[in-house]
Amino acid sequence: MFEDLFTYGYAIERYRAAPLLDERLCWLEHCAATGARPKTLRNIARCQLHLVHLLDLQAGDRIGITRVEAAAEQWSLPGVRRFSKHARPDARRTFVGCAVRWLRFADMFAEEPCLPRHAHADEVAIFANWMRSERGWSEKTVHDCCDAVDHFFDRLDDRGITLDSVCIEDIDGQIAYWHARGLGRRTIRCYAQHLRTFFRFAEDRGRCMAGLADGIMPSRFHPGETIPKGLDRDEVVRLLATTEGDQPAEVRSRAILMLLIAYGLRAGEVAGLRLDDLDWTEERLQVRRPKPGRTHHYPLSRGVGQTILRYLREVRSQRPERALFLTLKAPIRPMTRDAVGQVVRRRVDRIGIIGKRRGPHALRHSAAQHLLDHGLSMKEVGDYLGHRSVSATAAYAKVQLDTLRGVGEIDLEGLA
Numbered sequence: 134m135f136e137d138l139f140t141y142g143y144a145i146e147r148y149r150a151a152p153l154l155d156e157r158l159c160w161l162e163h164c165a166a167t168g169a170r171p172k173t174l175r176n177i178a179r180c181q182l183h184l185v186h187l188l189d190l191q192a193g194d195r196i197g198i199t200r201v202e203a204a205a206e207q208w209s210l211p212g213v214r215r216f217s218k219h220a221r222p223d224a225r226r227t228f229v230g231c232a233v234r235w236l237r238f239a240d241m242f243a244e245e246p247c248l249p250r251h252a253h254a255d256e257v258a259i260f261a262n263w264m265r266s267e268r269g270w271s272e273k274t275v276h277d278c279c280d281a282v283d284h285f286f287d288r289l290d291d292r293g294i295t296l297d298s299v300c301i302e303d304i305d306g307q308i309a310y311w312h313a314r315g316l317g318r319r320t321i322r323c324y325a326q327h328l329r330t331f332f333r334f335a336e337d338r339g340r341c342m343a344g345l346a347d348g349i350m351p352s353r354f355h356p357g358e359t360i361p362k363g364l365d366r367d368e369v370v371r372l373l374a375t376t377e378g379d380q381p382a383e384v385r386s387r388a389i390l391m392l393l394i395a396y397g398l399r400a401g402e403v404a405g406l407r408l409d410d411l412d413w414t415e416e417r418l419q420v421r422r423p424k425p426g427r428t429h430h431y432p433l434s435r436g437v438g439q440t441i442l443r444y445l446r447e448v449r450s451q452r453p454e455r456a457l458f459l460t461l462k463a464p465i466r467p468m469t470r471d472a473v474g475q476v477v478r479r480r481v482d483r484i485g486i487i488g489k490r491r492g493p494h495a496l497r498h499s500a501a502q503h504l505l506d507h508g509l510s511m512k513e514v515g516d517y518l519g520h521r522s523v524s525a526t527a528a529y530a531k532v533q534l535d536t537l538r539g540v541g542e543i544d545l546e547g548l549a
Contacts, residue, residue, distance in 0.1 A: 134158055134161050134162060134165075134174075135148045135149060135178070137171070138171060138174055138175050138178060139175070147182070148178060148182060151182055151185050151186070152185050152190060152191060152192075153181075153185055153190055153191075153192065153239075156192075156235075156239040156241070157178070157181045157182075157185075157235075159238075159239070160177070160181070160235045160238050160239065161174055161177060161178060161181075163238065164177060164463065164464070167463050167464035167465055167466075168450055168452070168462075168463040168464060168465030169463035169464070170463065173463060176231070177231055177235070180228055180231040180232060180235070181232075181235060183204075183208050183213075183228075184201075184204055184208075184232050184235075187204040187207055187208060188200060188204050190241075194241060195241055195242070195243040196236055196241060196242060196243060197242075197243040197244075197245045198229075198233065198245055199245065201229055201232050201233060201236070202229055204232070205225045205228045205229045205232070206225065208220070208225075208228055209224065209225050209228075250283055250286075250287070251283065251286040251287055251289070251290045252286070252290055252295070253286045253289075253296055256296060256335070256340065257279055257282050257283060257286070260278070260279065260282065260331055260334055260335075261275050261278075261279050263334060264278060277323070277327065278327045278330060278331065281323075281324050281327035281328060281331075282327065282328065282331045285304075285307055285328060288307060288310070289303070296335065296340055296341050297340065297341055297342070298342075299332075299341055299342065299345065300342065300345075301344075301345060301348040301349075304328060304332075304345065304348070304349055307328075308321060308324065308325055311324060318352050321351075321352055322351040322352045323351075325349055325350070325351035325352070326351050328349055329346050329349040329351070330346075332345040332346040332349065333346035363490060363494075363495045363496070363497070363498025363499040363501075363502060364481075364486065364490075364495050364496065364498075364499045365499070366499070366503065368484070368486055368499075369394055369496065369499050371484045372390065372480050372481060372484060373387070373390055373391075373394065375480045375483050375484060376390060376480070381447075381448045381461055382461060384443055384444050384447055384448045385444055385448050385449075385458065385461065385476075386476050386480065387440055387444075388437075388440045388441050388443075388444040388458075389403055389458065389473060389476050389477075390476075390477070390480070390496070391436065391437045391440045391441075392406075392437060392441075393477070393493050393496040393497070393500075394496050394499070394500060395434060395436075395437050395500070396418070396420070396431055396500070396517075397496070397497045397499075397500030397501060397517065397518050398420060398493075398497070399422075399470075399493065399494070399497065400470040400471075400473040400474050400477075400492070400493040400494075401423060401470040401473075402420050402421070402422060402423075403458070403470075403473050403493070404456075404458065404467070404468050404469055404470045404472070404473050405421055405423070406420070406456070406457040406458065407455045407456055407457055408455050408456075408457055409455060410457070411433065411438075411441065411457070412433070413433075413438075416432060416433045416438065417430055417431070417432060417433055418430070418431045418432075418433045418437075420519075422519045427519065429519055441457075448461075450465050452465055454466070454467055456468070458473070460472065473493060474492045474493055477491070477492055477493045477495070477496065478491045478492055481495070497518070500518070501514055501518060504517060
């Protein structure tokens, strides 16, 4: 491995003579297998060598984050890295991250107990376990509820208020605080609902005053009251134009955007596509929709198919993973729905669109509006997007400019 990374014999010998040779080589080979480039592997090897010498590591040692951060501070001093200047903070963070990943892989990292975020961490942990075991809620719901409660207790700690002395004025003050910070009505409503769930749980166990949960009144929010903020067709064309290049990121982004634009897919549906979902013989695309729990088949258009083929031939790594879209940087792994969202958001920012949705759902709105403008019925558009009912599609049809223009041209016979 070192012979492939370094040129000079004395450098190769230095890396081979250092302690924990087997442990270092195993991690380097693992990183190479996940797609790390030679430059990255050289940086990892240098980090390992510095860490071994700075901490005098030997087989069987277990190192905590405190010692790793101390080593990073020492490593950043002028002269230690053969540089005359002090390392930047981001370089120290990179060193710590590289060291911790290796130590965890080698089973040499000692987890240190984390200090509780606030004085009511135990109550929040019991609440989270209740949501999982008793209610069967998803991890996303559990995380969102606990996050809202944690933020609430953070501010209670600053004021020295305990859970058993919380009153409705404290809760209203917290909601007013977030409102003053500019959070939207829908976000504040979710925050209040999460607090109401927690305080109902706490009331049942006698941990707070009775009646608090019933006193929390989330703000009213009517579904469908807002106007969809999808991109119009000119903006979609401009967005797609940002991927007209030969760089790997541009080729992959174009394939992702074509799927979102042509079929109105969700980010999770694009991230969930697999190589087996493309039937090149029948020219058909299979999409699994977790939200309605069904599988849909679409005709694979020539433009989308050619874009995906180019990505597969020129960009996608030859990996055993069956996911269609993989990351470009090591460790090479399937893209997540958040990564797909980042692809869209960065491109939208590049063309300077403001005041509208910036994620993949903006393209779903655009696809729905485009189909409606071309005369498809609500039922047909709903079937195309994978909706269970027509009411789900109605959110995309609240503004049809052609219809409104027709209304505006009605002759009112002198009444106006």
